[in-house]
Amino acid sequence: MTGLELQQYLDFAYIVAVxxxxxxxxxLSSPTTxxxxxxxxxxxxxxxxxxxxxxxxxxxxxWVLIPLIIGAGVGVPLGxxxxxxxxxxxxxxxAFGALSAAMIGIAEFYVGTTPVTRFAMxxxxxxxxxxxxxxxxxxxxxxxxxxxxxxxxxVYRGQNIVSLSVLAGALAxxxxxxxxxxxxxxxxxxxxxxxxxxxLLVTPIGGADMPTVISLLNSYAGLSAALxxxxxxxxxxxxxxxxxxxxxxILSVIMCKAMNRSFTNVMFGAFGQVQVAAAGAKEERxxxxxxxxxxxxxxGVADKVVIxxxxxxxxxxxxxxVRELYDVLTKKGVDxxxxxxxxxxxxxxxxxxxxxxxxxxxxxxxxxxxxNGDFPQTDVALVIGAxxxxxxxxxxxxxxxIYGMPILDVDKARTVMVIKRSMNPxxxxxxxxxYYLDNTLMLFGDAKQFVNSIVRELTGAGAAHG
Amino acid sequence: xxxxxxxxLYVFILAGFVGFGVIRAVSPxxxxxxxxxxxxxxxxxxxxxxxxxxxxxxxxxxxxxxxAVAASFxxxxxxxxxxxxxxxxxxxxxxxxx
Numbered sequence: 179m180t181g182l183e184l185q186q187y188l189d190f191a192y193i194v195a196v197x198x199x200x201x202x203x204x205x206l207s208s209p210t211t212x213x214x215x216x217x218x219x220x221x222x223x224x225x226x227x228x229x230x231x232x233x234x235x236x237x238x239x240x241w242v243l244i245p246l247i248i249g250a251g252v253g254v255p256l257g258x259x260x261x262x263x264x265x266x267x268x269x270x271x272x273a274f275g276a277l278s279a280a281m282i283g284i285a286e287f288y289v290g291t292t293p294v295t296r297f298a299m300x301x302x303x304x305x306x307x308x309x310x311x312x313x314x315x316x317x318x319x320x321x322x323x324x325x326x327x328x329x330x331x332x333v334y335r336g337q338n339i340v341s342l343s344v345l346a347g348a349l350a351x352x353x354x355x356x357x358x359x360x361x362x363x364x365x366x367x368x369x370x371x372x373x374x375x376x377x378l379l380v381t382p383i384g385g386a387d388m389p390t391v392i393s394l395l396n397s398y399a400g401l402s403a404a405l406x407x408x409x410x411x412x413x414x415x416x417x418x419x420x421x422x423x424x425x426x427x428i429l430s431v432i433m434c435k436a437m438n439r440s441f442t443n444v445m446f447g448a449f450g451q452v453q454v455a456a457a458g459a460k461e462e463r464x465x466x467x468x469x470x471x472x473x474x475x476x477x478g479v480a481d482k483v484v485i486x487x488x489x490x491x492x493x494x495x496x497x498x499x500v501r502e503l504y505d506v507l508t509k510k511g512v513d514x515x516x517x518x519x520x521x522x523x524x525x526x527x528x529x530x531x532x533x534x535x536x537x538x539x540x541x542x543x544x545x546x547x548x549x550n551g552d553f554p555q556t557d558v559a560l561v562i563g564a565x566x567x568x569x570x571x572x573x574x575x576x577x578x579x580i581y582g583m584p585i586l587d588v589d590k591a592r593t594v595m596v597i598k599r600s601m602n603p604x605x606x607x608x609x610x611x612x613y614y615l616d617n618t619l620m621l622f623g624d625a626k627q628f629v630n631s632i633v634r635e636l637t638g639a640g641a642a643h644g
Numbered sequence: 645x646x647x648x649x650x651x652x653l654y655v656f657i658l659a660g661f662v663g664f665g666v667i668r669a670v671s672p673x674x675x676x677x678x679x680x681x682x683x684x685x686x687x688x689x690x691x692x693x694x695x696x697x698x699x700x701x702x703x704x705x706x707x708x709x710x711x712a713v714a715a716s717f718x719x720x721x722x723x724x725x726x727x728x729x730x731x732x733x734x735x736x737x738x739x740x741x742x
Contacts, residue, residue: 192691199685200662206678207669212731219685220724227720230691236698245697245710249690249717256718257725261733264676267726271683271719278689278716285696285708297645396679403686404656410692411648417659422686424663425678432672520672527675534733540673541736 184234191229192414198222199418203425209540226414261535262492265524266323269392272399273316279402280309280369286409287365298409299359303352305405307372311348312398314376319391322380323524329385341378348372383444385489386566388524390433390444397426429526436520436546438572438582465601468619470628473595474635476619477503480557480593482513484549486586487529488522490563490598494625500562501536503629506636515542517549517559517586519567550587559591561612563598563625569610579608594618597628677730684723690716 198218205215236242259267283306287294294302321327351368355361383391404419406412434441477483485504491497507514516538522529530543553559561568564586571578572585588594589612596613598620612618621628670678693716697709 195688199688200666202681202685203663203666203670203678206671206674206681206731207666208671209673209731209734209736212674212677212734213728216681216724216728216731219681219727223684223688223720223724226688226691227694227717230694233695233698235695238698238700241697241700241706241710242694242713245693245713246717249714250721251718252714253718253721253723254725256722257729259726261730264680264726264730267722268676268679268683271680271723274715274719275683275686275689278687278693278712278719281708281712281715282689282692282696285705285712288704288708289696289701295646297649301649392679396682400682400686403689406689406692408649408652408656411652412692413652413655415689415692416652416655418685418688420656420659421663421667422682424660425667425682428664428667429675429679432675518672525676526679527672527677530673531676531730531733534673534730534735537733537735539737540734543673545672 184232188229188233191225195222195226196414196417198225199421203421261531262495263324264531265388265392265528266320268525269316269320269323269395272392272395273313273320275399276309276312276316276395276402279399279406280306280313282406283309283402283409284365284369287362294359296356296359300352300356301405301409303355303365303368305402305409306369307348307352308398308405309402310369310372311345311376311379312395312402314373315380316376316395316399318377318380319383319388319395322383322385323388327381331382331384333382337378337382341375344371344375344378348375385524386521387437387444389521389526389528390430390437390439390441392525393426393429393433394441394444395426397423397430400424400426433521433526436584438580438584463614465613465620466618467622468595470621470631471635473619473621474632476593476595477507477512477558477560477632478510478636480507480512482515482552482556483507483558483560484515484517484553484556484588484591486517486519486522486559486561486564486568486588487533488519488562488564488567489524489528490565491625492523492528492532492563494563496562496626496629497532497536499626499629499633500533501538502633503636504538504542506633510636515544515549517546517588518543519546519564519586522564522567546584546586553587553590556591558593558595559588561588561594561596562629565598565610566608568596568612569608571608571611575611588612589615589617592617595621597621597623597625599624673734674731677727680723680730681727684720684727687716687720687723690720 202215202219205211348371400422407415572580572583693712
């Protein structure tokens with residue numbers, strides 16, 4: 179077999195892998211076929227990796243096999259993390275993907291046996307800049323989600339000007355390299371400047387904006403892989419990168435729409451900082467609180483209950499207790515459903531995964547647009563650790579920072595119950611008029627413990643009746 | 645402009661449209677597994693990393709390539725593993741066993 183023929187076999191194998199990748203995403207359209215999607219992706223990836231090991235260019239195996247083993251050693255524990263840790267794991271994997279793409283781009287630059295053309299220089303520079311900023315940006319995002327770094331936005335005066343100047347600096351260095359590709363000393367400086375920009379980009383963004391930021395970083399990671407495909411003239415990378423990039427992009431658009439905000443507003447708006455001052459001016463208003471016993475007796479006689487989970491449920495790890503509540507109520511003949519806001523939690527789909535982990539059937543998890551019309555016929559809306567996504571000010575108060583954001587209309591339910599630690603507003607400092615409504619009962623306490631007490635009351639009452 | 649660039653651009657644009665088509669059809673229930681799955685697919689850059697590391701041209705490129713192999717392969721292994729775990733959790737009422 180000559181070298182050319184072998185190359186053709188390799189290319190053919192990559193085409194098979196690409197087809198399997200597309201099928202893999204297609205199977206993800208429904209939970210019933212999703213596991214076939216994972217299988218298709220795994221087979222495609224395995225084919226691509228195995229045939230690459232037979233590429234004659236791979237002359238030495240030591241520094242291929244050792245890193246493969248290390249990679250598997252790191253990847254397995256990262257694949258086995260708790261479901262509550264999935265957002266930070268995802269951010270970390272964006273960092274790894276971008277790191278990998280940046281490293282390959284840098285290596286390609288330093289291979290430089292033949293003089294690099296200006297066009298190739300432009301491609302490599304762009305690829306390395308995006309890879310580098312995505313790497314550090316994703317690390318910061320992962321740090322915030324893991325709460326190693328503060329989740330609140332970190333801002334200072336003139337921040338956007340500083341950040342954009344750093345980005346402009348990186349791009350200027352890239353232009354200088356394109357003009358004179360021989361000026362190789364500029365290359366590492368450009369990489370460092372891009373790494374710094376990634377830090378500056380994500381540091382000012384608050385925890386509540388993480389679903390958008392994670393999606394955007396996902397899109398960048400895909401873009402860097404696709405650009406790498408251009409640099410190396412590798413179609414399989416172009417396709418995989420384009421798929422990943424478009425996925426991240428679509429999710430970013432969905433997240434932005436669900437918050438009624440633009441990309442630029444998320445990236446440069448430093449949301450949640452300005453409102454702190456405004457929150458001081460609120461008058462004393464009456465809040466009605468209730469005990470677990472009261473809550474249980476209302477839930478026990480309800481026909482229709484909608485539970486609205488938010489990030490607070492994830493923090494309190496309350497999803498398994500929520501499932502017990504679901505079971506008890508369902509056994510009593512209560513119709514229990516879950517209302518899922520697209521930005522509830524810290525990443526797209528976060529609540530669905532947590533509730534699915536707790537064995538709640540997925541046909542009980544209802545999207546915002548589908549369930550909003552049902553709230554007027556709902557006896558009890560039980561809000562667990564969600565805040566802004568239920569804030570009626572988004573509909574009515576044009577001065578509210580979240581005005582125009584689509585929300586779950588829980589205030590239209592006959593009774594609203596909100597489990598919350600205290601009246602303390604979150605770091606966004608946005609007051610929620612929902613808490614002061616006549617039909618709202620505040621259930622103060624830790625989400626997990628409170629749900630547990632409700633479950634105990636319900637089962638105890640059941641025994642008393644029987 | 646090199647001819648390869650044009651053919652790559654074709655592939656990029658067409659794959660982008662395919663991506664939009666299939667991903668818009670993904671159930672919002674599965675947006676978290678979607679992200680971990682695309683991450684695992686994106687880790688296909690490992691094939692480029694393997695070639696860089698395996699060529700052993702210079703010490704620097706070998707080190708960079710080796711880091712890239714480890715980073716992307718961990719994404720591939722971890723990404724498929726966690727996606728498989730997640731999609732198995734999604735059960736309908738009919739298939740619920742307990």
